[in-house]
Amino acid sequence: MSLDMFIQHLFNALTLGSLYGLIAIGYTMVYGILRLINFAHGDIFMLGAYFVFFGVTLTKLPWGIAVILAVALSALCGIVIDRIAYRPLRDAPRISALISAIGVSFFIENLGLVVFTGLPKPVYRPDWLVEIITLGNIRILPLALIVPAIAFALVMGLLWIVYKTKPGLAMRSISKDIETTRLMGVSVDKIIALTFGLGSALAAASGIMWALRYPQIHPFMGVFPGFKAFIAAVLGGIGSIQGAMIGGMLLGLIEIMAVAFFPALSGYRDAFAFILLIVILLMKPTGLMGEKLEEKV
């Protein structure tokens, strides 16, 4: 393989990895606070893409505005899901919330099937994102540069919120000790809502960019990216934001490079992530960046 080809693959891997990473962050943040795997998270990714689609086709909004509204609306969906499906179960055994999460996920996907129909829809893509540019011998979509850059900016923004603001402090505190955090005067439900909102916004951003990269959307488009992002979160060490991003990147890299170097394996592409999951769980159950999570009492 030529160096130019390799660099092109590298950019593809970076793009895919960023998209996985952005979804993985939402899994990791919610898990860090509630010890809940939010199975509906991948569906928020899907909703984000659909919201842009309808924003552009139905309301004829300018694309940029539609994107911003879609992200906001998706954040709201995440908050509403928590409010309806998880908050009433906060004191219930953890398995109840998990089952509720699976239910919500099926509900959204099948509601999508009814409302959006199962027919894949073509997505509008601004020309400046998808006109191939050449850098020397490297031919590349502007998207492949912009996606990682946006992902990087979003993650920096998120880290700023988590490490430099008061609600961020409350989030980090809740993840270790909810009751004590309440004793400090923190409205825990509000902070949890904020967590769902932020995670969902990032998942939607990922879904929207995914739809630019693979410009057909359907109600089940979030399922596999969701699974893989979850694996990325476990790989990076669940609970760690940086870990989720690193896990996403690694997964993107492995998928793209495996297929690039061994084209014969391309049919097994989706299997890599799952093999990886099994290997991590056997070798280092806490993930790369993860610390041991003590059981909550």
Place this chain on the structure above:
Amino acid sequence: MLKIEDLHVYYGGIHALKGLSLEVTDGQIVTLIGANGAGKSSTLRSIAGLVKNRKGKILFEGQNILGKTPEALVGMGIAMCPEGRRILPHLTVMENLMLGAYIRNDRDGISKDLDWVFELFPRLKERTWQKGGTLSGGEQQMLALGRALMSRPKLLMLDEPSLGLAPLLVKEVFEIIRTINAEGKTVLLVEQNAYAALKVAHYAYVLEVGEIVLQGTGEALIENPKVREAYLGG
């Protein structure tokens, strides 16, 4: 300042508090002593809004606060330093203290209180940027106390602050409680270390299996033969 009337607490089938009544007068140190399992923590946790299944009346400054959320109660001026300190080990000393000041937005007031806390606990100042989990047991207790003070409470509730500390540190903790009270904070202190608690307290209650069995000034209870036999080793 605080008045509890006929408080009952239930955990499933366990009737942990059976009609407890007590009063905390403004400006005083009031202590609640009793054996392990008597219901001391349940009392404090009920006042702080952490217990779900309870009935009775808890009046704070004349208002019934039963049913209010912990966060609302912090806003009203009630702070609790929980049993086992419960500092956040992964956050720095400064972050722990800022969490204590979470409900406040008065920057100047916060930084003034921070100075005060560092004056009370000079060792915390040296460890400002260290993670809470790296502190010694005594330092963690200081941090828990300082954190509770950062909300600028009117009523400070302490659940066994001397638990598990070396004798010298125990003495220091009670000194600090006296100082905090001298600076105008009302204190409700729960202790198993009955002697030290009765020594600092203006008024005291003895709790046995969910009921108040004795009360009186600290000095009076230290002299009381029943208390001497049961809690002060004869």
